[in-house]
Amino acid sequence: MIYPIVAFGDPVLKTPAKAVPADFPADELQQLVADMFATMYSAHGVGLAAPQIAKSLRLFVIDSGPMVDDEDEETGEKVVLAPSAAPVKRAFINPEIVEEIGEEWGFEEGCLSIPGVREMVYRPETIVLRYEDENRVQHEETFSGMTARVIQHEYDHLDGILFTDHLSGFKKQLIKGKLSRISKGDVNADYRMKFPVPAGRR
Numbered sequence: 001m002i003y004p005i006v007a008f009g010d011p012v013l014k015t016p017a018k019a020v021p022a023d024f025p026a027d028e029l030q031q032l033v034a035d036m037f038a039t040m041y042s043a044h045g046v047g048l049a050a051p052q053i054a055k056s057l058r059l060f061v062i063d064s065g066p067m068v069d070d071e072d073e074e075t076g077e078k079v080v081l082a083p084s085a086a087p088v089k090r091a092f093i094n095p096e097i098v099e100e101i102g103e104e105w106g107f108e109e110g111c112l113s114i115p116g117v118r119e120m121v122y123r124p125e126t127i128v129l130r131y132e133d134e135n136r137v138q139h140e141e142t143f144s145g146m147t148a149r150v151i152q153h154e155y156d157h158l159d160g161i162l163f164t165d166h167l168s169g170f171k172k173q174l175i176k177g178k179l180s181r182i183s184k185g186d187v188n189a190d191y192r193m194k195f196p197v198p199a200g201r202r
Contacts, residue, residue: 001035002042003053004192005112009183010054011196013113014160017049017056019094026136033091033134036061043191045112047150049157052113054194060154063089064147088147095131095155098140100124107149109163115189117178121166123152 006012020029032055040048046067049060065087102125110118126144129151133139143151153163164172164179181187185195 001038002192003035003039004194005039005043005048005189006052006054007182007185007187007193007195008114008162008164008179009196010113010194012051012054012056013157013162015051015056016160017051017058017158019058020132022136029093029136030134032059033061036091037063040112043112043189047154048112049154051157051160058094058158059092060095060157061091062147062150062154063087064150065089067146067150086147088143091134092129092151092154093132093134093136095129095151095158097127097152097155098130099128101126101128101142102144107146109149109153111153111163112191114162114164114179114182115187115193116182117164117175119164119167119171119175121153121163123149127152129155 032050036048036050036053036059039053040046040061040063046064047060047062050057068087104122104124106120106122108118109121125148126142127148128140128142130138130140156162156165164175167175183196185193187193
């Protein structure tokens with residue numbers, strides 16, 4: 001199932017998500033993870049958090065391959081954009097950042113919930129993450145480079161934080177109009193989106 005992506009302005013994106021309970025049906029969880037990957041790929045994303053499909057659960061999926069590897073236009077050979085960062089395709093359930101390591105580095109981030117907006121965000125180079133996979137097996141793993149960035153971006157979604165929240169007051173003011181238009185459905189996206197319902201129409 002391909003879900004519509006929740007747009008900026010919907011309260012679910014600013015609400016801290018709840019832990020996926022231990023008794024969550026295994027078959028439903030597997031299906032949800034599969035649907036989230038399908039939705040992410042359909043929208044050409046590299047990460048998707050459950051709140052972005054209107055499910056307030058501490059769960060996200062990533063495939064950092066397109067961010068880590070790219071092709072040289074002339075030779076067609078693979079080029080590693082982020083050294084020391086192997087691409088990762090995985091589901092993360094009830095994740096917890098245990099440690100942040102290294103200096104913060106900047107990269108222009110975007111978000112499927114905020115199409116057409118990209119801004120520089122600074123994040124730690126390496127993180128140690130404790131999480132469960134879709135089989136509810138617990139892991140503790142270190143991620144670096146672009147993969148770590150994608151994880152941190154999606155992790156923020158679980159705490160009700162958007163990448164625009166990391167911007168300076170001046171930057172926020174500059175994109176305020178764009179964000180307002182997105183929340184009203186005035187946006188050009190090549191995937192289905194779900195927009196906030198105006199207060200007067202609820």
